Amino acid sequence: MTMQHHPVLIVGAGPTGLTAAMELSRLGVPVRLIDKLAAPSTTSRALAVQARTLELLQQRGLTDKMLAAGNKASAGSLYGRGKLLGKIDLSRIPGRHNYVLLLSQAETERLLTEQLQQQGVQIERGVELIGFVQAQPSTPDSGVMAELRHADGTVEQMQAAVLISAEGAHSSARHALKLPFEGKSLKPTYALADLYAGGEIASDQLSIFISDHGFLAMFPLAQGHFRMIAIEPDADGQQHEESVRDIPDDPPTLSQLQAIYDAHSPMPATLTNVVWSSHFRINSRMLQTLRQGNVFFGGDAAHIHSPAGGQGMNTGIQDMVDLCWKLALVLQGRADAALLDTYERDRLPVIRNIVTRTEAATDVLNSRNTLVHRLVTHIAPLALSIDVIQDTATRLISEINIDYRGSPLSVTHDAGGSLHGGDRLPDIDVIAWEHNSSDDESREGNLYALLDPSRLTLLIAQGAAAPILPQDWREQLRRWEAVLTIRHIAAALADGQDREFRNLFGSYHLHVARPDCYLGFVGDAAQWDALIAWLEQWFSPSAG
Numbered sequence: 084m085t086m087q088h089h090p091v092l093i094v095g096a097g098p099t100g101l102t103a104a105m106e107l108s109r110l111g112v113p114v115r116l117i118d119k120l121a122a123p124s125t126t127s128r129a130l131a132v133q134a135r136t137l138e139l140l141q142q143r144g145l146t147d148k149m150l151a152a153g154n155k156a157s158a159g160s161l162y163g164r165g166k167l168l169g170k171i172d173l174s175r176i177p178g179r180h181n182y183v184l185l186l187s188q189a190e191t192e193r194l195l196t197e198q199l200q201q202q203g204v205q206i207e208r209g210v211e212l213i214g215f216v217q218a219q220p221s222t223p224d225s226g227v228m229a230e231l232r233h234a235d236g237t238v239e240q241m242q243a244a245v246l247i248s249a250e251g252a253h254s255s256a257r258h259a260l261k262l263p264f265e266g267k268s269l270k271p272t273y274a275l276a277d278l279y280a281g282g283e284i285a286s287d288q289l290s291i292f293i294s295d296h297g298f299l300a301m302f303p304l305a306q307g308h309f310r311m312i313a314i315e316p317d318a319d320g321q322q323h324e325e326s327v328r329d330i331p332d333d334p335p336t337l338s339q340l341q342a343i344y345d346a347h348s349p350m351p352a353t354l355t356n357v358v359w360s361s362h363f364r365i366n367s368r369m370l371q372t373l374r375q376g377n378v379f380f381g382g383d384a385a386h387i388h389s390p391a392g393g394q395g396m397n398t399g400i401q402d403m404v405d406l407c408w409k410l411a412l413v414l415q416g417r418a419d420a421a422l423l424d425t426y427e428r429d430r431l432p433v434i435r436n437i438v439t440r441t442e443a444a445t446d447v448l449n450s451r452n453t454l455v456h457r458l459v460t461h462i463a464p465l466a467l468s469i470d471v472i473q474d475t476a477t478r479l480i481s482e483i484n485i486d487y488r489g490s491p492l493s494v495t496h497d498a499g500g501s502l503h504g505g506d507r508l509p510d511i512d513v514i515a516w517e518h519n520s521s522d523d524e525s526r527e528g529n530l531y532a533l534l535d536p537s538r539l540t541l542l543i544a545q546g547a548a549a550p551i552l553p554q555d556w557r558e559q560l561r562r563w564e565a566v567l568t569i570r571h572i573a574a575a576l577a578d579g580q581d582r583e584f585r586n587l588f589g590s591y592h593l594h595v596a597r598p599d600c601y602l603g604f605v606g607d608a609a610q611w612d613a614l615i616a617w618l619e620q621w622f623s624p625s626a627g
Contacts, residue, residue, distance in 0.1 A: 090115045091410070092229055092243035094256065096123070096206045098188065099382025099399035100249035101195035105143065106407035108202045110537055112414055115241070116204060117231065119211035123196075126359045127188030128275060130302060130310055131393025134180040134481035138510060139404050139599065142536040146180075148194050153186030154305055158288040159480075161467070163460035165349040169467030170288070175474055176481040178510050179529070183289065183480065185302055185310075187277075188396060209234030212255050215246060217376045227377050244414055246378045247406075249399070252366065254384035260375050266368030266438070269389070271297070271449055274335045274343055276311045276360035277304070282352030284309065291448075292347045295456065298448040299347035311354075312390065313343045314449055315362065334360040365389050367442045369434055373427035379406060381430075388438045389445040392480050398437055401482070401599075405429050408537070408598040417566050418622050425492045433485055440479070483507065487601055492621065496606035496613050499589020500544075508534075508600045509587060512575035527575055531600060535568050539603070539622070540596040544588035545573040553611055562624035 091107055093100045096118035104116040132149060140146045159171040174181045196206065211232045218225035227246045231239045248256035257264065284290055286306045292299040297314030304310060315335075335343075341354045369386040373379060382399025406426045412418035450456060466472050478484035486505045487493050493505030502508070508530065515533045516525040526533075534540045541560070543552075553559065560567060574584035588594065593614055595604040604617045618624070 089113075089226055089242050089244040091245045091247060091414075092117070092212075092227065092241065093247045093249060094118075094212045095249035095251060095254075095382070095384070096120075096192075096196075096208070097249060097251060097382065097399075098129070098191055098195065098396050099384075099403055100247070101192060101199060102400045102403040103247050103249060103381070103407055104204050105195060105198055105202065106403060107411060108199070108204045109143070110408065110411035112407075112411045114204060115207065115243070116199070117207045117210040117212065119209065121209045121234065123189065123192055125189050126277075126361065127192070128363075128390065129188040129191075129393070129396035130185050130304065131397070132184040132186050132191065133393065133397045134176050134178055134182075135483055135485065135507070136397045136400050137180040137184060138178060138531060139401070139536075142531055142534070142600075143198070145194055145198060149184060149186055149191065152190050152194070153184045154286070154303055155182040156185055156287060156289050156303065157182050159183075160285065160288050160290050161463055162290065162292045162349060163294065163456075163463065168460060168463040171467065171476050171480070172473055173477055173480070175477045177478070177483055178481075180481075183393065185304055187304060191396070212246075212250075213238070214259065215256070215378075217378070225377065244377070245410060247403075248378060248380045248384045249382050249403070251383040252368075252387045254380065256378055257370070257380060257384055260378065262370055262372065262375065262380075264368045264370060266366065266387075269365040269367060269442070269445060269449075271364070272315045272330055273363050273365065274311070274313050274315050274340060274360065275363055276335060276340055277358040278309060278311060278337075278340065278354050278360070279307050279356040280309050280311075280344075280352045280354050281307065283350055284352055290350075292349075293448055293456065293459065294347050295453075296346040298445075299344065301348075311340065311344070313340075313347060315343065316346070330362045330364060335362065336360075365445065367438055367445075369438050371431070373402075373430060374423070379410075379426065381406065386434045386438060389441040391441045391444040391448065392437075394437050394441060394482065397482055398434065401433075401485075402430055404599045412566065412622070416623060419620070422492070422621055425490050429487045429490045429492070432489060492597075492603055493601075494604050494606070494613070494617055496604075496610045499592050499607060500585065500587045502587050502594065502602060502605055504602050504605045506602050508594075508596050508602055510600075511583060511587070513572045513584065514575055515570045515572045517570065525573075530572070533570060533572075534596055534600060536598050536600075538568050538598060539563075539566055540568045540570060542588075542594040542596060543569070543571045543608075544584075544592045544594065545571055551608055556611065559615060563618055563622055566622050567618075 090113040093103050093116045104114050107114050137146045161168045213232045215229040227243045248254045286303040290301045299313040302310040367388045381402035409422045488505035495504040510531040514525050514527045574581040597603050
């Protein structure tokens, strides 16, 4: 591309924008990261970091730091009718991160910012995007001319290869392009607070209370320190489903929060030391496209929804992990420009599912319909005792269930195991070795640690005998050596690993892992030509 010497302009330095800057800069793409705020917010709302996000950030050196700063929740407890109705056992989440990590968004942003500084990227604060133009017709080579206003009032014009809008729900780029943000505002008003609570509320699990007064959740940030979210009553003490009132200017007081807590929870607790609090109303909206020419959208700029399940921040981070490896390869001339179209083909179904599901969950939890409330409180104990419901719920919450099987980038030929193109690659223990020479030493370890998050990885699954590959297979793949790592893998030596490995990978099979650890190509070794055709379709063989 002719634009590769221009930086990518990222607007918004929340978790989504920070992730985009981290990914692109580590992949060798110059970036400018701007934010109109003079300083990062200290009253952030997001706090749940899900297993899928932790898997991806583990490869980027952040997860251990996040674990040191956060609090693991091992279960989600649902209370109703004055008692515990049941628990969602988060230890059932597949993989190494079988919990929800509770960590203030401000801390997540701090760790991402520190990582950016190590990569040589500084956030330009007090800088606002006030306009931009794209050449018409817009092509991957045309770029964006952006106009920026600095804190001192000066206006700058800059040429960017691409603009990424990570500005949040009030995206100026989305407004400038007049893109509809389809959805609705949910009617109830909520109280949100960081505070301390003395009592018997568990510090190692999410506590959710449903009652005739609505919904209350207490999320433990540390021992005795909680994030509280609750539906607020109207002036008459009730929360009417038809009511739409203005959000109060003054934040909830300690006494108001205590009254709300007492109305919802059968578990006595004394609330103290409000760190911050606010009122808010839930919006449930999404774009129907994540790309307009050379402008891309992610995070709250593209989708906002109920905080039920703690999906929002994670979805934005994963948006950028999907987009940025593709963008880097295209800008560097190592992939066809059509690869960028797979960003929204991957992510829009995921976003649509999350928006729909969280809206439905919120409607149920907030319902003041006596029949609905009675139904939920009587069915929940039975439902939460069923293994398949536990497994489904934990996969949804953790985002382990996400796949891109419907993406044009995902191809499956004669899958001998259970994995298909578009599936998340499970992080199991394997034995792996390089292909460069006959005396390469093998090593055993978790699969994600053996993958390069900057490149495609061809995994050649080893069965009882070596796969039958063309004699010149290494020579054929040399054309993609700038974007492709090759590893042979076999089952780890531990008991039971062989069966799990064969169930997942089959024998003599080829799996191409994308840099975000989703599978692009899956096929039998006999379909070598199909693998080469897939590489030729998406990635430039002349690179390097």
